[in-house]
Amino acid sequence: MSDESTEVGLPVEQHALPQRFENPGLPEHHPRLTDVDDGAAKRSERIVVVLFMLSALGTIGAIVAYFTVPPGATIASIRLSTMLIGFGLAATFIFAGAASVHWSKSLMNDHEKIEYRHPMVSDTETREQASEMLADGMSDTGLSRRGAIKGAMITAVALAPLGFAVPLIGSVGGDWDISKFRHTMWKKGLRLTHDPTGRPIKASDVTIGSAVHVIPEGLNKLEHPLDEKSKAMVLVIRLDPRDLHEAPDREGWSYEGIVAYSKVCTHVGCPVALYEQRTHHLLCPCHQSTFDISNGAKVIFGPADRPLPQLPITVDTEGYLVAQSDFHEPVGPSFWERLK
Amino acid sequence: MSTNARDAGALAPPLDYLDQRTGLAKVLKEFSRKIFPDHWSFLLGEIALFSFIVLLLTGTFISLFFVPSMDEVTYSGPLATMQGVEMSKAFDSTLHLSFEVTGGLLMRQMHHWAALIFIGAIVVHMFRIFFTGAFRKPREINWIIGFTLLILGLAEGFSGYSLPDDVLSGNGLRITDGVVKSIPIIGSYLSYFIFGGEFPGQHIIPRLFTVHILLVPALILGLIGLHLFLVVLQKHTQFPGAGRTNKNVVGYPIFPVYAAKQAGMFFIIFGVLALMGATMTINPVWNYGPYDPSPISAGAQPDWYMLFLEGALRLTPGFLEVVIGGYTLSLNILIPAVVVPGLLFTSMALYPFIESWASGDKREHHVLDRPRNAPVRTALGYSLLSVFLVLVLAGTNDIIATHFSLSIEAITWTFRVLIFVLPVVTFTVAKRVALGLQRKDREMVLHGHETGKIVRFDTGEYIEVHQPLDEEERWLRVQHEPRRPIPLLPAQNERGVRRPGYRRDAIRSRVSRFFYADRVEPVTPAELAAAQAHGGHDEISASQHDAPELTATREGSSAG
Structure with missing residues (x-):
């Protein structure tokens, strides 16, 4: 390792030379044109004055625009109002800014000044005094002799935040009933309806190759429909039955090539909404997880791991699509207790 | 005494009044001619500071018209495309602010642009500090404060972006929920903690509002104060050059040169943001519609500073989700959304301590390094940037696919390889x-x-x-x-x-x-x-x- 600390470079003969170069000190100050030429200084002054005046004009412009061009009912009128006030504001500040900068650069004293630094560390005496004072203070408390106080104090201080934190944390999570993740409002006989109109769907109206966005019947009548919709939304797709490969335990979950899958991505929960009819692939636009609808919605690409949960469906006596039951597994992103 | 003071000092009357009550003259004597070194890159942090002031001003304006509530209303404003649509009051008031309040859309767009520039300036400023070694003793604490400000800035940006309750930001929250649920053991409960029950619930917008306009801005403001206090206390670093040493600082006095330059810079930033707000549409929520879990558009992108997380999520293959003893461990989400950013950020925060441990250097440094003179540090910085770049590009892989007619699989696989290869190559080349x-x-x-x-x-x-x-x-x-x-x-x-x-x-x-x-x-x-x-x-x-x-x-x- 010793070679690492040896000097490198050209052979050294002049031992008398210093190890390092000397700092040459501040370079000579070069006066600006405005320092030596009165005419140039006057010109600079005039530029600064004009810029400040333009800034004032900008302000007046913004106020005039505010009163004379209010936004109307069209996007174009809103755009115009926004633009005119904005131009006024921009002129106000850009001209004032340019004036200040030009003033400071061309007219204010530009001689560089030197200020000296002092080490951040306090001098030894101060440090000793501080340390002594702290020691005196500590000995005044008598904590070293009265250990019981120390223990009691730490206990009290450690517990104190709980009086605040427990009510906060206890209340902030609602009812903390995470079993809601497992269920949706789907149940036996509940009709599949169009999203967002709530119109029921006749099986015969779903043509081969089409994808229908579906919500459960009655969703819009709930007090907070979005909470339920986030879990219960479904995509119904009709395939040519010859293209459909169903797992043995799921035979009977589809109806004449019509399958229903949860629209909530099993990755992080985006709506899986892009269906490519030719390949039967369903793509999540957020992170590009790709599911194969002809094959149990298995993942064929992307960051999701699990297939989309399937909703077992059939038709009722009037030919409308209905659910056979709720989903058989929790929908949406994975969570720790998902399989428990 | 009071009459004497008036005669002896030549302080202007208001200063005299304050000095007699606060001793202000001592502060003025100390600070008014304090020297600051001059370099364009020392102004990057000021861009962040001044954008933040614009954020406070425009934010105050728009908060007066925004209603942080998820109660449902039916739209009845001037916008034809939204007539009769059910939406939250948050979204409705955002439309009202944009279309019916004169200057409201301008302020909203300035606010959003300022937020993007705020975080951009923080990141660029931080890399200036990094590459020039300005984080070295005695400035490690200020590095940590600045780092915390970056994290708070991200939190502030994300919470504000979500407030209009539109489809795009709602899906962002949905992704957040999915990420939170992937956290082992406490994930499900943490999701309830954030949303006050099941996603989306009725609470998230008011909660984010409090976070966005009170909690985080107060912390940012306090830390900015501390950040600047330390800059003044420790005096600014300076680039090497003739006459500049570790024991001095060469430059111009605060008053009047820096005061004028800084005021000028603040005005220019304000003006440029006004120009951007006036002419460049940003986050047109009226095109997206109110939040509904079901619709989504292709090519959805978060604000730029969230793209790296989005990219990491997109790159990680799904098979990493494992089941251990019946419990689901979603490593396909945990690694990109928690572990990778955690490691990136932790290593950034700890870097000054790692470097000083490696160099054994305990001295104070006030003269900056030229990046070439710290090859490994410079190379590490570039290496980190290359990771960030790959993640950002991966976050836009769908846009790349559609614009360049490439297959999304090919792009994703390219990035999956690049994320491991590029940092090594970049490190070697930069060094x-x-x-x-x-x-x-x-x-x-x-x-x-x-x-x-x-x-x-x-x-x-x-x-x-x-x-x-x-x-x-x-x-x-x-x-x-x-x-x-x-x-x-x-x-x-x-x-x-x-x-x-x-x-x-x-x-x-x-x-x-x-x-x-x-x-x-x-x-x-x-x-x-x-x-x-x-x-x-x-x-x-x-x-x-x-x-x-x-x-x-x-x-x-x-x-x-």
């Missing part, structure tokens, strides 16, 4: 470039500028005349101190007893060698004198000496 620039500096010092003048000697030899550097040019290239690895003391002392702490020293020595084994040291006066003694034979001697001697020893070949 070599830095070392090369140092060698160039040495050559300049030893041989001077090329003049293009060719001279023929009477012996028939041709040489190019080189013009020596002047003192200031030379000083810039020789002022830095060489950094060398910490030598490792032997494992046993002279009596053959094992030294305690040897293992720790060995690790430290390895890290130190990683940082400083490959190096090019600055020219010493002796070397210059030797080079000059070679007379006019500059090029010949340079070519002879170049490879083995100008470069420091390479660790592997020399450690015998």
Whole structure:
């Protein structure tokens, strides 16, 4: 390792030379044109004055625009109002800014000044005094002799935040009933309806190759429909039955090539909404997880791991699509207790 | 006393009034002519500061019209496309602010642009600090404060972006919910904690509002105060140059030069943001519609500073989700959304301590490094940037796919490879470039500028005349101190007893060698004198000496 600390470079003969170069000190100050030429200084002054005046004009412009061009009912009128006030504001500040900068650069004293630094560390005496004072203070408390106080104090201080934190944390999570993740409002006989109109769907109206966005019947009548919709939304797709490969335990979950899958991505929960009819692939636009609808919605690409949960469906006596039951597994992103 | 004070001091009346009650003159005496060094890159942090002031001003304006509530209303404003649509009051009031409040859309767009520039300026400022070594002692604490400000800025940006309750930001929250749920053991409960029950619930918008307009801005404001206080206390760093030393600071006084320049800069930033808000549409929520879990558009992108997380989520393959003892561990989400950013950010926060541990340098540093003079640090910075770049690009892979007609699978796989390969390549190239620039500096010092003048000697030899550097040019290239690895003391002392702490020293020595084994040291006066003694034979001697001697020893070949 010793070679690492040896000097490198050209052979050294002049031992008398210093190890390092000397700092040459501040370079000579070069006066600006405005320092030596009165005419140039006057010109600079005039530029600064004009810029400040333009800034004032900008302000007046913004106020005039505010009163004379209010936004109307069209996007174009809103755009115009926004633009005119904005131009006024921009002129106000850009001209004032340019004036200040030009003033400071061309007219204010530009001689560089030197200020000296002092080490951040306090001098030894101060440090000793501080340390002594702290020691005196500590000995005044008598904590070293009265250990019981120390223990009691730490206990009290450690517990104190709980009086605040427990009510906060206890209340902030609602009812903390995470079993809601497992269920949706789907149940036996509940009709599949169009999203967002709530119109029921006749099986015969779903043509081969089409994808229908579906919500459960009655969703819009709930007090907070979005909470339920986030879990219960479904995509119904009709395939040519010859293209459909169903797992043995799921035979009977589809109806004449019509399958229903949860629209909530099993990755992080985006709506899986892009269906490519030719390949039967369903793509999540957020992170590009790709599911194969002809094959149990298995993942064929992307960051999701699990297939989309399937909703077992059939038709009722009037030919409308209905659910056979709720989903058989929790929908949406994975969570720790998902399989428990 | 009061009459005397008036006569003795020449303070203007309002200052006199304040001084008699607060001793203000002492502060003025101390600070009004305080010196700040001049460099354009010292203003990057000011861009962040001034954008923040614009954020406070425009934010106050728009908060007066925004209703942070998820209660449903039916739209009845002027916008034809939204007539009769059910939406939250948050979204409705955002539309009202945009279309019915004169100047409201301007303020909203300025606010959003200012937020993007705020975080952009923080990041660029941070890399300036990083590459010039301004985080070194005594400024490690300020580095940590600045780092915390970055995190708070991200939180502030994300919480504000989500407030209008539109489809785009709602899906962002949905992704957040999915990420939170992936956290082992507490994930499900944490989701309830954030949303007050099941997603989306009725609480998230009011909660984010409190976070966005009270909690985080107060913290940011406080930390900015502390950040600037430390800058004043420790005095600003300065770039190396003639007359600049570790013991002084060379520049212009706060009053009036910096006051004028800073005010000017603030105005210009305000003005440019006003121009952006006036002419560049941003986040047109009326095109997206109110939040509904079901619709989504292709090509959805978050604000730029969230793209790296989005990209990491997109790159990670799904098979990483595992089930252990019946519990689901979603490593396909945890790794990109929690572990990777956690590691990136932690290593950024701890970097000053890692470097000072590797260098063993406990001195104060007020003169900045030229990035080339810290090759490994510079290379690490570029390496980190390359990771960030790949993640950002991965976050836009769908846009790349549609714009360049490429397959999304091919792009994703390319990025999956690049995320591992590019940082290594970037590190190596950046380090070599830095070392090369140092060698160039040495050559300049030893041989001077090329003049293009060719001279023929009477012996028939041709040489190019080189013009020596002047003192200031030379000083810039020789002022830095060489950094060398910490030598490792032997494992046993002279009596053959094992030294305690040897293992720790060995690790430290390895890290130190990683940082400083490959190096090019600055020219010493002796070397210059030797080079000059070679007379006019500059090029010949340079070519002879170049490879083995100008470069420091390479660790592997020399450690015998």
